[in-house]
Amino acid sequence: MSHITPSPSQIKSLLIALVVTLILGVVFHLVIQVERQRLEQLLRLQVNQETAALLSSLEAELNANIFLASGLAAHVEALQHIEQDTIPNTLAVLYRLGRHVRNLEVAPNNRVDYVYPSAGNEKVIGVYYPDTPSQWPSVKRAIDERRTLVTGPLELQQGGQGIISRTPVFLDDKHYWGMLSLVLDSDDLFSAVGLNPEVEGIRYTLRNISSGSGQRVIMGHPQLFEEDSIRLILNLPGTRWELAAVPVSGWSSASSHLRIMLWVNWALAGLIGFGVWRYMRYRDISELKLKHLAETDALTELYNRRAFVQVADQLARQFPSSHWSMLLIDIDHFKHVNDTYGHQVGDQALQSLALKLKAELTEKGCVARFGGEEFAVLLPHQSLAEAEQLASQLLACIRNMAIAIQSDDISLLRLTISIGIASGKIEWVGLDHLIKAADDALYRAKDAGRDRYACEVALSKAPEGPSTIVG
Numbered sequence: 114m115s116h117i118t119p120s121p122s123q124i125k126s127l128l129i130a131l132v133v134t135l136i137l138g139v140v141f142h143l144v145i146q147v148e149r150q151r152l153e154q155l156l157r158l159q160v161n162q163e164t165a166a167l168l169s170s171l172e173a174e175l176n177a178n179i180f181l182a183s184g185l186a187a188h189v190e191a192l193q194h195i196e197q198d199t200i201p202n203t204l205a206v207l208y209r210l211g212r213h214v215r216n217l218e219v220a221p222n223n224r225v226d227y228v229y230p231s232a233g234n235e236k237v238i239g240v241y242y243p244d245t246p247s248q249w250p251s252v253k254r255a256i257d258e259r260r261t262l263v264t265g266p267l268e269l270q271q272g273g274q275g276i277i278s279r280t281p282v283f284l285d286d287k288h289y290w291g292m293l294s295l296v297l298d299s300d301d302l303f304s305a306v307g308l309n310p311e312v313e314g315i316r317y318t319l320r321n322i323s324s325g326s327g328q329r330v331i332m333g334h335p336q337l338f339e340e341d342s343i344r345l346i347l348n349l350p351g352t353r354w355e356l357a358a359v360p361v362s363g364w365s366s367a368s369s370h371l372r373i374m375l376w377v378n379w380a381l382a383g384l385i386g387f388g389v390w391r392y393m394r395y396r397d398i399s400e401l402k403l404k405h406l407a408e409t410d411a412l413t414e415l416y417n418r419r420a421f422v423q424v425a426d427q428l429a430r431q432f433p434s435s436h437w438s439m440l441l442i443d444i445d446h447f448k449h450v451n452d453t454y455g456h457q458v459g460d461q462a463l464q465s466l467a468l469k470l471k472a473e474l475t476e477k478g479c480v481a482r483f484g485g486e487e488f489a490v491l492l493p494h495q496s497l498a499e500a501e502q503l504a505s506q507l508l509a510c511i512r513n514m515a516i517a518i519q520s521d522d523i524s525l526l527r528l529t530i531s532i533g534i535a536s537g538k539i540e541w542v543g544l545d546h547l548i549k550a551a552d553d554a555l556y557r558a559k560d561a562g563r564d565r566y567a568c569e570v571a572l573s574k575a576p577e578g579p580s581t582i583v584g
Contacts, residue, residue, distance in 0.1 A: 126393035134386030141378035153364050160315055161343050164358040167317070168347050170306040175276070175297070175349060178214060179261060181207050182280045182295040189282045189290060204229035207295075213302040214295060215275050221291035223252065242292065248277075252292055254351065255279045262351030266299040266331055274299050278350075303332060310334065314361050318342075323352040333357075410482040412460055413467035418489075421481035422544065425491050428479075429539045432493060438500035438536040440490035441551040442470070442507075445529045445563040447486035458520050462528060465516040473507060489548070497536035497568060504532045504566040512564065531558040532566035 119127075185207060204217045208229055211217075216234045219227040223242040228234045242252040247267065255262040265276040275296040282290040303309065303319075310317060310333045318333030331354065338344075341364065342357040408420030416424065444450075444466065451459040463486065470480050470488060478492040492500055508530065516526040533555025535547050542550070550569040558567035 122397045123394070126390050126397060129393060130386045130390030133389045134382050137382035137385055138379050141382060142375065145375050145378065149365075156360065156364060157343065160358050160360060161345075163313075163315060164317070164343050164345050164356055167306060167308050167312075168345050168356050171302070171308060172347055172349075174212060174302055174306055175263065175278075178211050178295055178297055179263070179278045179280075179350065181211050181214075182217075182278055182293045183261060186280045186282045186293050189293075200227045201229060211295070213297045213305060215269075215273075215298045216296050218294040218296070219291065220294065222289075223292060225294075251277070251351075252279060255292070256281045256289060258351075259283065260350060263349045264352060269296065276302065299331070308332065308356075311361060316359050316361055318357045320355055320357075321352060322346075322355045413464055413482050415467050415471070415488070416479065416481035418481060418483050421479060421483070421489055421491070424479050425544050428491070428493050429544060433540040435494050435539060436496055436536070437539045437547065438492040438495040438497060438534060439547045439551040440492065440500065440504060440507075441483070441533040441535075441548070441555045442488040442490065443531050443533075443555055443559065444486040445531055445559075450526070450528075454518070454520060454526075458518050458526065461518055462516055462526055465514075466511070466528065466530075469510065469514060470507075473510065474503075477503065489551075495536075497534065497570060500534050500536055501566070501568060504534055508532065508564065508566065529564035531555060531563045533558055534566055534568045536568070536570055 185203065200219055204219070204227060207217055208214055216237070217229050218225050218237060220240075220242065225237050225240045225242075228237050231238070240248075242249050251262060251264040259281060261278060261280040263276065263278050266274040267277060269275050276299050278295040278297070280293045280295075282293060284290055308317060308319065316333070316337060318335065318337035319331040320335075320338070321329050321331060337357045337359055338355075340357075340359050342359045344355055344357050347354040347356065408416060408423075410417045444462070447459065447462070450462060463482075466488070467480075467482065470490070474480050474490050478490050478495070481489045481491075483489045492503070495503075511528060511530050514527070516528065518524060518526045533551045533553065535550035535554055537547060537550070539547065554567040554569040558565050561567065
């Protein structure tokens with residue numbers, strides 16, 4: 114099986130095309146990466162803003178209700194007491210003014226004496242906070258710190274869960290009067306502000322991160338805090354909540370379309386690389402065609418004189434001390450062929466002779482058309498004797514060759530040739546002198562009757578040997 118070895122220009126074109134494809138692909142990839150990061154940052158900013166808005170709404174709802182209890186505490190402190198028969202009406206008014214309020218409690222000396230609404234909250238009446246382990250620590254802390262504290266959501270004695278705001282009341286003499294508690298429905302509160310485990314493509318989780326809370330999850334899925342989530346803190350009186358948010362589809366969802374663009378861009382880079390390869394191959398082929406036109410005789414497809422000299426100079430530099438021979442070949446009576454049968458027949462004769470010379474001599478040397486009916490053959494590493502043997506064979510071959518001619522006047526044409534041979538060391542004589550010596554020998558062959566060869570030993574550093582003419 115034969116293997117086709119790519120030329121250096123083909124390898125160069127392929128490498129350049131691959132480099133262009135790789136560079137463009139990397140550039141496109143970096144651009145898409147930058148765009149992906151930009152889109153992800155925009156998505157983070159959007160989620161952050163929406164999370165902050167939710168947290169702000171939640172804080173506003175909580176504070177609005179906390180202020181109700183604080184207002185009642187301020188009323189008691191100002192009057193230094195509160196009429197017992199006015200407490201139910203006062204609690205009713207606060208209940209109507211509040212939002213998400215499940216019940217309000219008044220506990221003078223830490224015992225719950227009043228609850229509004231009473232329906233459904235009967236179990237709370239009479240509860241003494243110091244005897245209630247689940248509530249006393251937060252009640253005592255509010256008393257000790259003399260400020261409103263928020264706890265929860267907690268399991269309530271009357272059932273369900275609630276967020277409890279506890280406000281201690283102190284009289285002017287710093288005497289502790291009792292506790293005002295406001296219980297909020299946590300589910301109703303979260304629903305009102307739009308806080309759910311999933312809202313408009315965003316997952317939320319809320320947890321209590323205050324000291325001693327154990328980071329208990331209030332709403333949502335605990336694993337959200339193990340992900341790359343947006344986290345914001347809500348500071349409430351006596352407690353801290355943390356809200357985490359992550360897009361349902363992940364942060365890469367904003368740039369999911371860029372995956373397709375990445376493949377499209379790599380394909381585009383490949384197409385551009387292919388275009389570069391095609392252009393370079395076209396350029397190389399064009400250069401080869403121009404080189405071929407510049408070096409080749411258009412009629413015979415042999416080297417022209419200029420290309421012949423270039424090839425000979427290259428060989429002379431590679432093998433300066435080698436013994437070379439030169440054949441100059443001329444078609445005998447070629448003017449008669451042109452005058453008798455026309456230039457078209459003459460051109461066919463030249464083409465046929467060129468094909469024969471290619472077939473017989475290409476492997477032995479460099480063949481060229483010097484002009485008109487004259488051809489040249491350079492035989493590197495060939496002695497004079499070898500050149501004479503080759504010339505003799507060539508004379509017989511042409512003499513016996515019948516050339517098929519497409520003409521009304523003649524169908525077969527026979528030709529003879531004359532050959533001038535020169536031989537010598539190229540470093541001594543030089544190419545020009547070798548050509549001149551072969552030309553002189555050719556003239557002697559023609560003068561001797563044509564259809565023969567003549568020899569000339571071209572020596573510039575030794576006495577010139579005898580010339581010979583062989584028919």
